[in-house]
Amino acid sequence: MPGDESLIIVMQTTADRSDVEHVLERLADIGAEAHVSEGSRRTVIGVIGDRAQVQQLPWEAFPGVERAVPVLKPFKFVSRDFQAEDTVVDVGTTPVGGGHFAAIAGPCAVESRELLFASAEAVMKAGANILRGDAFKPRTSPYSFQGLGEAGLELLAEAREQFGLPFVVEVVDPRDVPLVVGYADMIRVGTRNMANFPLLSELGKQPKPVMLKRGFTATIEEWLNAAEYIYKEGNHNIVLCERGIRTFETSTRNTLDISAVPVIKGLSHLPIIVDPSHSGGKRELVIPLARAAVAVGADGFMVDVHPAPETALVDGPQAILPSEFEVMMDQARALGAAMGLGI
Ligand code: PEP
Numbered sequence: 001m002p003g004d005e006s007l008i009i010v011m012q013t014t015a016d017r018s019d020v021e022h023v024l025e026r027l028a029d030i031g032a033e034a035h036v037s038e039g040s041r042r043t044v045i046g047v048i049g050d051r052a053q054v055q056q057l058p059w060e061a062f063p064g065v066e067r068a069v070p071v072l073k074p075f076k077f078v079s080r081d082f083q084a085e086d087t088v089v090d091v092g093t094t095p096v097g098g099g100h101f102a103a104i105a106g107p108c109a110v111e112s113r114e115l116l117f118a119s120a121e122a123v124m125k126a127g128a129n130i131l132r133g134d135a136f137k138p139r140t141s142p143y144s145f146q147g148l149g150e151a152g153l154e155l156l157a158e159a160r161e162q163f164g165l166p167f168v169v170e171v172v173d174p175r176d177v178p179l180v181v182g183y184a185d186m187i188r189v190g191t192r193n194m195a196n197f198p199l200l201s202e203l204g205k206q207p208k209p210v211m212l213k214r215g216f217t218a219t220i221e222e223w224l225n226a227a228e229y230i231y232k233e234g235n236h237n238i239v240l241c242e243r244g245i246r247t248f249e250t251s252t253r254n255t256l257d258i259s260a261v262p263v264i265k266g267l268s269h270l271p272i273i274v275d276p277s278h279s280g281g282k283r284e285l286v287i288p289l290a291r292a293a294v295a296v297g298a299d300g301f302m303v304d305v306h307p308a309p310e311t312a313l314v315d316g317p318q319a320i321l322p323s324e325f326e327v328m329m330d331q332a333r334a335l336g337a338a339m340g341l342g343i
């Protein structure tokens with residue numbers, strides 16, 4: 001907002017709890033918004049408040065404060081300036097980010113118990129640590145299969161019990177958020193909803209981690225601003241997912257912007273994964289793009305795996321077979337080992 005100032009107050013490594021409380025009290029007095037990030041070595045306080053008031057206080061004279069730095073970027077709390085250390089997001093029992101690799105796989109949509117369980121069992125055996133599968137499918141055509149709804153969520157919860165895999169599922173409508181929160185381990189925002197700000201704010205107010213896919217026409221800055229909407233409401237567990245952008249190129253469904261991974265790593269502390277299925281849109285591109293994701297330093301990948309892609313109700317042409325997923329995981333592990341990463 002005009003007239004607002006954002007500032008990062010970096011505490012000294014020797015600062016104690018009462019020093020932090022003192023700063024927070026003064027911020028509350030002037031009505032500023034504060035987010036505290038406790039790193040392993042020091043605490044950092046992100047502040048947004050009225051410029052005149054924020055600038056008036058001599059922050060560096062407060063006990064325990066090392067420095068106060070203005071943040072010039074439009075996104076604040078998701079930036080590396082605010083938090084130097086990588087965020088690690090716990091998705092059920094699976095940590096993601098900061099050296100923990102997410103291998104997310106499963107069918108594009110939950111179609112039936114049989115198909116979901118066949119896919120879940122296969123990806124679990126091949127080494128996936130998070131299951132995907134959607135109950136609500138926003139499709140380009142309103143006449144295409146739209147998902148099983150709550151029945152799909154119940155099947156995903158059963159699969160979690162049976163195969164020990166936490167799951168991620170997309171939510172499309174802000175009114176479905178309370179329902180999905182009751183089931184999912186992570187909630188996904190699809191590319192078409194990246195800039196659906198009421199949905200982002202709703203997800204910022206609930207306790208489950210959020211995977212935020214990049215809008216297919218969004219710049220990296222717009223994407224990080226979307227993440228800021230979620231963060232600002234209090235939910236700091238956000239995983240970004242690069243899924244390709246629309247370019248003039250027509251040989252692929254979207255152009256995977258692989259450079260987004262190191263760019264985001266420089267700009268933000270949030271984990272970033274890659275979706276090689278929805279970006280390429282073709283089965284034969286999935287494994288090469290997944291290798292690229294590992295090599296470029298992504299914190300994970302998410303792929304569509306289907307036991308019978310030719311019968312899939314959604315995205316059959318880009319789904320890989322369980323046997324192909326095994327190959328993909330073997331290659332990811334080999335590349336990870338060469339890079340000193342445990343996958
Ligand atoms: C998906 O992951 O199933 C999906 C629909 O992806 P996107 O929103 O990136 O198109």
Ligand code: MN
Binds near residue numbers: 108278304314315
């Ligand atoms: Mn899909």
